[in-house]
Amino acid sequence: MKNAYKLLAPRPIVLITTVDRKGRINAAPMSWVTPVESEPPIVAFSTSYESDTYRNICETEEFVLNLVPESIKKQMYLCSKSLPRGVNELETAGLKWESSDVVKPPHVVECPVNLECKLDWMHKGPEYVVIAGKVVSAHASKDAIKKGMLDPEVVKPLLHVSGKTFVVGGRTTSL
Ligand SMILES: Cc1cc2nc3c(=O)[nH]c(=O)nc-3n(C[C@H](O)[C@H](O)[C@H](O)COP(=O)(O)O)c2cc1C
Secondary structure, eight states: OTTGGGGSOOEEOEEEEEEOTTOOEEEEEEOOEEEEETTTTEEEEEEETTSHHHHHHHHHOEEEEEEOBGGGHHHHHHTTSOOOTTOOHHHHHTOOEEOOSSSSSOEETTOSEEEEEEEEEEEEOSSEEEEEEEEEEEEEOGGGEETTEEOHHHHOBEEEEETTEEEEOOOOOOO
16 A cells, blocks of 8 residues: 555656755655645645755755756755765756745756746645645746646656656656
8 A cells, every 4th residue: 555656657856956955956756746826826846854955945945946857867866865864966967956936945057947936835744744835936948838738748858757767757648
């Protein structure tokens, strides 16, 4: 039963960028992630109390969700390694970053979508905490959007099945 979550797959992967109170950048891939409201726009993800992501959000109350394309799968995976607090995983993995519009955590340049969030609420479970943020600025690269929607054929979002197994989202079908 503890593996039931693996049946809710494949799920989009985001690199979550945060900063600690000293402004040091952290990045971690997460796939337990979902929108929860559209107006106001709220997105949420689930993480452990041990993660630097959780600790940083407790300190600075901001984060950015960066959608992971297939093209950076190796770099994304490198960012999941547990590194000492304060070490910038983006640098270690060879990814680029740039300033956000509103919040302190940066955009990941290689990611076609960046959602800047301010902490809205947390729900504390026994081992994991659901962290919800209000989107205060949303950025998508020009070719990532078609007819007002994400174009998966261009973006090729990396979707998580489990462990090191992924699906590449690229084929659309419509009703
Ligand atoms: C594809 C992928 C998806 C992941 N999804 C999650 C997740 O949703 N929640 C979580 O807590 N950890 C998840 N992890 C593990 C974290 O990325 C890992 O524990 C990381 O070291 C946490 O980094 P941090 O301590 O810098 O926050 C995932 C790892 C990978 C490779």
